[in-house]
Amino acid sequence: MSSRHRKSKDKVEKDTGYGSFTGSEREPSPVLGRHSPPHEPEEIRCAPCSRENRKVDATKFCEDCNEHLCEKCVHDHQKFIVTKIHKITGKRTTKQTATRPKLSDKCTHHEGKVLELFCTDHDELCCSVCVAVSHRSCADVVYIPQAAVGVESSLELLEVKQKLQKVKDEVDTLRSHREENQQIVQQQKEEIINAILDMRIRVTDILDNLERNARHDLQTRYEDVITKIDTDVKTCDDVSSTLREHTMKIETIVNNEPELFVTVKKAKKSMAEGETVIENITKNLGKERLMFMGDRTLENLLNGMTSLGEFGDDTHVYTAQFEGEYNMSLSTDHGSSEDNTGSVCLPDGKVILTNTHHKRLKMLSPAFKVIDHVDLPGKPYDVCLAGPNEVVVSLREEKCLQFVTTDKKLKSTRAIKIGVACYGVLCLNGEIFVACVGGQYENRPQLRVYNMSGRMVRVIEKGPDGNMIFSSPRNIALSPDGTMLHVTDREYGVVTVGLYGQIISVYKNPELDSPRGICVDPNGNILTCGQNSHNVIQLNAAGEKVGVLIKDKDSLHRPQSLCYIPRGPRSFLLITFLKSKFVKVYALG
Numbered sequence: 001m002s003s004r005h006r007k008s009k010d011k012v013e014k015d016t017g018y019g020s021f022t023g024s025e026r027e028p029s030p031v032l033g034r035h036s037p038p039h040e041p042e043e044i045r046c047a048p049c050s051r052e053n054r055k056v057d058a059t060k061f062c063e064d065c066n067e068h069l070c071e072k073c074v075h076d077h078q079k080f081i082v083t084k085i086h087k088i089t090g091k092r093t094t095k096q097t098a099t100r101p102k103l104s105d106k107c108t109h110h111e112g113k114v115l116e117l118f119c120t121d122h123d124e125l126c127c128s129v130c131v132a133v134s135h136r137s138c139a140d141v142v143y144i145p146q147a148a149v150g151v152e153s154s155l156e157l158l159e160v161k162q163k164l165q166k167v168k169d170e171v172d173t174l175r176s177h178r179e180e181n182q183q184i185v186q187q188q189k190e191e192i193i194n195a196i197l198d199m200r201i202r203v204t205d206i207l208d209n210l211e212r213n214a215r216h217d218l219q220t221r222y223e224d225v226i227t228k229i230d231t232d233v234k235t236c237d238d239v240s241s242t243l244r245e246h247t248m249k250i251e252t253i254v255n256n257e258p259e260l261f262v263t264v265k266k267a268k269k270s271m272a273e274g275e276t277v278i279e280n281i282t283k284n285l286g287k288e289r290l291m292f293m294g295d296r297t298l299e300n301l302l303n304g305m306t307s308l309g310e311f312g313d314d315t316h317v318y319t320a321q322f323e324g325e326y327n328m329s330l331s332t333d334h335g336s337s338e339d340n341t342g343s344v345c346l347p348d349g350k351v352i353l354t355n356t357h358h359k360r361l362k363m364l365s366p367a368f369k370v371i372d373h374v375d376l377p378g379k380p381y382d383v384c385l386a387g388p389n390e391v392v393v394s395l396r397e398e399k400c401l402q403f404v405t406t407d408k409k410l411k412s413t414r415a416i417k418i419g420v421a422c423y424g425v426l427c428l429n430g431e432i433f434v435a436c437v438g439g440q441y442e443n444r445p446q447l448r449v450y451n452m453s454g455r456m457v458r459v460i461e462k463g464p465d466g467n468m469i470f471s472s473p474r475n476i477a478l479s480p481d482g483t484m485l486h487v488t489d490r491e492y493g494v495v496t497v498g499l500y501g502q503i504i505s506v507y508k509n510p511e512l513d514s515p516r517g518i519c520v521d522p523n524g525n526i527l528t529c530g531q532n533s534h535n536v537i538q539l540n541a542a543g544e545k546v547g548v549l550i551k552d553k554d555s556l557h558r559p560q561s562l563c564y565i566p567r568g569p570r571s572f573l574l575i576t577f578l579k580s581k582f583v584k585v586y587a588l589g
Helices: 003-016 071-077 128-134 155-252 257-283 297-303
Strands: 060-062 067-069 088-090 117-119 124-126 141-143 320-327 340-345 351-355 360-364 370-375 380-387 390-395 400-405 411-417 425-428 431-436 446-451 456-460 473-478 484-489 493-498 503-507 515-520 526-530 535-539 545-551 559-567 570-577 582-588
Touching: 060 071, 067 071, 117 128, 124 128, 155 257, 155 493, 340 390, 340 570, 351 380, 360 380, 390 425, 425 473, 431 473, 446 473, 473 515, 484 515, 484 526, 493 515, 515 570, 526 559, 535 559
Parallel strands: 340 380, 340 559, 380 425, 515 559
Antiparallel strands: 060 067, 060 088, 117 124, 117 141, 320 582, 340 351, 351 360, 360 370, 380 390, 390 400, 400 411, 425 431, 431 446, 446 456, 473 484, 484 493, 493 503, 515 526, 526 535, 535 545, 559 570, 570 582
């Protein structure tokens, strides 16, 4: 080749950039310019060598890399896992060499590496490091431009487009739901803050009451001691005055022995009385002391606490496994009809049932057998714990609350007349919450709150908007933290209120028809039964439906009350029924 032709060719190479790669990215071998001498045979250089500024003629072409190689680079190509599977063909002309697509997406696992390979075994995009580390044994790893052939008209692209829109819509909907959840959680936070403040107020009220009682006791004792001391002081004054009078009289009597004799005798008697007074008062001298020994029980209890309550969000979705059916009738029961309307679990695992038909309270063993009963002066509706060994029973028609002790044997004790028909009942912190149904019994459906002496302290009746909270309240359950009352209402479903009437949530759904019994587990999950829907529904602590626990019209006909029974790691649900002498027990899982 002449020097003139060589200089011309070098200029073309310089102008076109052929073989002059300096960056790290691979570039396709460019086509020679149209001004190349037509009589010169086309020279194709090795692309990898050109990137190192070495001019070596190419002998082969790599279909995957889309570039020409010399013999040495072909040999090197076979060394590496990533390139050994590439398809090597004969040398092509520059017109045959397709423009190589530029790949720019970076690998998220290996910084700075470009995604340029595709593993069909794992349907995964890879960089060279990914292949070396994670796909070494994969049989089909191809160059992305090769794998991408035909993708524009593929069914996969169509499906991805459709699925992208569907997933996007679902994500947007989910985002809206989460925003609603965010608002609910914010509301719950505010409600909990109010509950904490209410608890603080109640604790302060208790302390204020204890302080008043202590001050009253102190004043009573002070007055007793002061009265006694004042009495002794007056006695001393009286004796001293009498003795002084005798002394003065003796000094003034002259030439009158009979009068002097009488005075002396009286003086001796007064002295004897004075000595007796001295002896009696001396015995108690300094013994009248006011002492106070503070009860450290409350202080120790508070010091042992780290918070005013516990926080939980454990919404366990229960399953129910039928355990058995048990007959509650006794030989002394008259007639075959039963109506067990209320139930409560005692701390020792026994269960108390209210039997309206026979005006009885029955005690069940942990094996669900009747082991004791007590007759009541009226028809009981509901029962709740009032202490470790005491329950309170609502006598609906008698309009009173009956106290019954449960230690060993059932025994009726005192009763409180409240003057209204009462249904559900619940005791908390020295107060008794009573559900008053309204309708034919009373004019206004409400919760009345009494102290243990029977004095009404407040009424929960209307919301902040002035509307009635309840329509026909029936049964009451308490949240584990003692801040919320879950009330079943025949018309309104499950109404949750604070201890002073603030409305927290309302669950109303046709799926729960005429709810009656209700109970709460230690995590705040609510179980309630629909008397007309013949089912048991689970709600979470926020009053939202979790699911239908039991729904079987034939075996769950007209459920009346629910009793949650913890037994170590297991728990059970006891269900009573309208006009039935049987109860059913389910294991909760």
